[in-house]
């Protein structure tokens with residue numbers, strides 16, 4: 001690199017790590033070495049002309065300010081990330097000096113103040129991720145950024161109207177949990193409520209909140225009355241339902257004395273069912289299996305995670321809604337004396353309680369290291385609850401499309417993830433073939449990352465039964481769903497390879513991939529990060545072929561076959577990287 005650039009980089013780092021550079025000498029970042037040849041921490045250079053192109057300084061406890069004036073002297077800078085630090089101060093207007101910047105990741109810091117208008121002068125920017133900071137003020141007009149693909153600004157304190165974006169071309173957008181107001185100007189309807197929630201004064205169809213009509217005429221007044229009375233009626237219906245539910249529960253509890261729960265498990269017998277019964281009767285019947293007692297609608301399995309967890313603990317603990325998918329809502333719950341868990345609440349699943357229990361018991365009896373275990377479940381006629389351990393590292397979807405870490409998600413790790421999940425799915429299919437229980441909802445947000453960043457498949461077997469065909473033993477329907485798993489896994493592979501999210505059931509992405517392959521621009525299909533990293537094109541093409549087989553074929557290969565191909569591909573990859581190591 002040029003000496004003036006080196007000097008600017010050292011100034012940039014000095015401001016980012018006030019006064020502590022001396023204590024981290026192995027980072028490089030000094031004027032007597034070169035960022036590319038001496039491999040400064042966080043720097044990636046262009047292999048050909050040895051200039052800095054990426055600066056990624058994440059989770060390093062950096063607590064200074066981000067000096068754009070200095071860092072933008074790096075004229076070839078494409079990626080800048082200081083995510084998950086404690087960086088403070090404003091986003092300086094000099095950000096627009098980074099003319100070639102494509103990726104700006106500032107999530108999880110303590111930035112404050114307004115976004116400068118100059119941010120809309122970045123002619124090449126694709127991804128702007130400024131979520132989880134303390135930004136305030138109004139958002140500038142982003143329609144000028146014609147190259148923008150992702151904008152994540154959730155969990156800040158932005159105010160004022162939500163400006164226009166080129167929604168049609170965005171593949172990710174989130175401004176949830178700010179203080180924005182007025183109508184949502186997205187007429188494409190591409191983003192759902194989760195992109196906008198938490199802005200009490202925002203309105204639009206996505207949030208199912210009608211925007212107020214400016215001039216109050218008689219008609220709108222009448223409509224208001226209608227809406228409010230609608231709410232009142234809805235409220236009454238809910239109250240009546242809750243009352244009916246409570247009555248039924250009470251009745252059931254008396255009856256249930258005869259029934260026993262299906263799973264025995266010897267640990268923790270600290271609760272006496274007799275004394276507990278009276279306490280819980282008013283809500284749901286909650287005696288856990290460990291108590292060996294009376295009835296059990298809540299079955300708590302033997303997991304150290306939920307040792308002694310009771311349904312009451314779940315009800316009492318603060319719950320945060322973290323998702324509302326097509327199959328139900330998901331809450332993060334932190335019981336007083338336990339680890340955080342997530343509770344999946346599925347409503348109106350047309351499955352009998354016995355059938356549900358039988359199904360769950362089958363699923364939980366099969367253990368695989370890459371399948372997230374159910375730690376407890378509950379079943380009533382109206383709703384079914386499933387409890388899983390909360391995974392703080394989030395999902396594959398988040399890794400690829402939301403967090404800036406997608407950049408750092410190497411080909412080796414992607415292949416290894418694909419192999420583990422394919423193996424897990426093949427194993428589950430094999431074990432549950434006779435019971436006709438496929439996963440039913442394979443997708444990247446149901447692939448979670450454990451504390452060791454091991455992938456695990458969540459929500460196995462929770463697909464509600466088809467309303468038109470509520471017979472769980474209908475071979476055709478369920479057989480088709482095993483195939484659906486393979487199809488859906490193919491889409492996950494496409495996501496891993498292209499770095500692009502799935503929309504519209506994946507047809508969009510699949511068509512895009514096919515159109516590029518038809519033109520024989522194969523390499524264009526792959527995630528740029530993989531190309532930059534120098535991933536083996538040959539092996540990427542093999543994985544792409546596997547993906548296409550899973551997706552296109554009306555008779556897709558069984559999961560076992562898919563898993564075997566990917567596993568040998570992974571071994572080949574591992575052999576090639578170890579043999580090329582010095």
Ligand SMILES: Nc1ncnc2c1ncn2[C@@H]1O[C@H](COP(=O)(O)OP(=O)(O)OP(=O)(O)O)[C@@H](O)[C@H]1O
Pocket residue numbers: 322323324325326327328329330342388389390391392394395441444445446447448458459
């Ligand atoms: N055990 C868990 N720990 C941490 N995050 C989780 C866990 N389970 C799910 N999530 C994340 O919470 C979010 C919401 O999950 P949810 O299952 O409601 O949504 P979904 O997968 O998009 O929808 P659905 O599964 O209903 O089709 C997703 O981003 C998912 O990755």
